[in-house]
Every structure is written in C-alpha cells, then in structure tokens.
Amino acid sequence: MSNLLNNPHVLEKARAEFDKLVGQEKLVEEADVAKLPYLQSIISETLRLYPAAPLLVPHSASEICSIEGYEIPKDAIVMVNAWAIQRDPNLWDDALSFKPERFEEGKEMSDQIYKLMPFGLGRRACPGMVLAQHVLGLTLGPLIQCFEWERVSEKKIDMTEGQGLTMPKVQPLEAMCKASQLGKKLLCF
C-alpha cells in the first residue's frame, strides 16, 4: 500500500485492471488472481525492493565448493543478500524506482530469471511461494477495489527500513481512505 500511495498512477492502473478483468460487481476471487498480470507485477516489484527476508535463510555448504572464485569450506554458513541483488543497478534498469511495468509480459524475467529471489531459489526455495502470492493478491485486491486511497499529506510515505530479520518500516503507514462504489455496495455503507 505504501508503494501504491507513493505512486498513484500505479494504483490507478491497478484499479483499471480490476474494473476490466474482475468487473464492478464482485470482489476478486482466488481464480481471478492469476489472470491479473498488473497485480502480479505490483507484488513482484514490491518483493524486489522490499523482500520480506532480505538475507533469505542461512544455508550451509554440504561440501567444499566455489562461488565466483571464492572457495567455500564444507559446513560454512552461506548467506545470500537478496536485498542487494534485487537493487543492483548492474542487473536492473532504474533499480531503485518502483516500476511494476518492468515485469509486464515477462520483460525482466525472460533473460535473467535468477535476479529476483524473494522466495529463494532452487531446491530449498520457499514451498509456500504460490500460496503466498495468492494470499497477497487476495489481500491487496479488495483494498484496491473497495477503497479510494490518499496520503495524509503531500509528503511521500517514508519508506525507511528498520532493523530486524524481516525489515519492518520505521514509520508505520498512515493513510486516508473512503469507500469506492463497489466498496459501498459490498460493505453496506
């Protein structure tokens, strides 16, 4: 929501996608989520810039191996800095900007699938990834459909990241909302 409030054109585009593909009569359902490419792009772009587990989970080398010329001893703990990789200007155009469009029609993903890793990669990647993506869509979707959102002031939402394994925001989000047409209908306002 913070990213959407800082980028109202993205919020508008997401709302237009809901109107077109889900309609103005019902809330988004599980079966709809996979058919909403822009919503999926918003989720990917949010997890790119703000991965819930920025260093993933510690891994251990089960045998001696080499990564980029560095010899890794057996049993060494290996941490992957997904946060840095997902913001690396050598890998991403305009790396620090919130631009869901970069994922449209697989633009970024077709050539280098290994640079977006909010759920890890490979054999130990998160088995809950698909469930999580559906739940994120089903949570964010109705917030976009049922409410019109605004920042509490002209100032952009402060996105400063705090300390902790899951990188919480330093300033909790404050925002204003009022029920949309669909919200009034479904929430009985």
Ligand code: HEM
């Ligand atoms: C937005 C939500 C979620 C995020 C960002 C996330 C992210 C991650 C990450 C980064 C890892 C470590 C991958 C690695 O180090 O390579 C992981 C592992 C794991 N996740 Fe998730 N996860 C999410 C939701 C879930 C859900 C909903 C479930 C279960 C229903 C789940 C179950 C697991 C399990 C069991 C592992 C350990 C896998 C293993 O070690 O083999 N996660 N997750």
